Amino acid sequence: MTKLVDITNIIRSKNSGPYELTMDIMFKTLEDYENVCSNKIINEKLICELYKISKEDIINIIEFKPANAIKITIKRPIASGDLGETDVYGAQQHAPLLSIEL
Template sequence: MIRLVDVATVIRSKNAGPYELTLDVIFKDSTWFRRARDGAWINEELIARLYGVPRSDVFAVIAFEPANAIKATIRRPRVSAAIGETDVYGAQQHAPLLSLEFDDVEQG
């Protein structure tokens, strides 16, 4: 098994406006990025499951090759700074990504 924390240099979350949250995974190099992208390690279904949101609340999962990065954007469960919201900046929402493991099967 491959642990995401072992092949990524950055795993973070942040606001993408008051209604959306962005999750970023930046891989150590282009080889790991391509394996993750081609193997669909991070996809809409995974993000929906990890964050307990409907698939329709996962707006995008985008691979950005120049940065060796995969970005996912989801609807925030509560508007940033709303009553009861606990992470105004969205900076503590990446935790579910930290325990991800993937099968060690290299793509084509």
């Protein structure tokens, strides 16, 4: 079984404003990108399971072929900088994606 981390150059997360998080997955090759996209490996069900969120909390999942990338945007469970929030920049929120196996 192949791991997502083995076929990507970058898996990262960041704020997309104070109320949203964006995760970027950038693939090493067009072939790997197209394989993941055509098999719908990155999908709403998977993101809901990994992030323990409802489907309504997913803003979008965008496949962007010019960059061999998939961008996922979700609602933040706690606004950036709010009391109880532990990652003000959203830079550590990509960790659940690291466990994906193909």
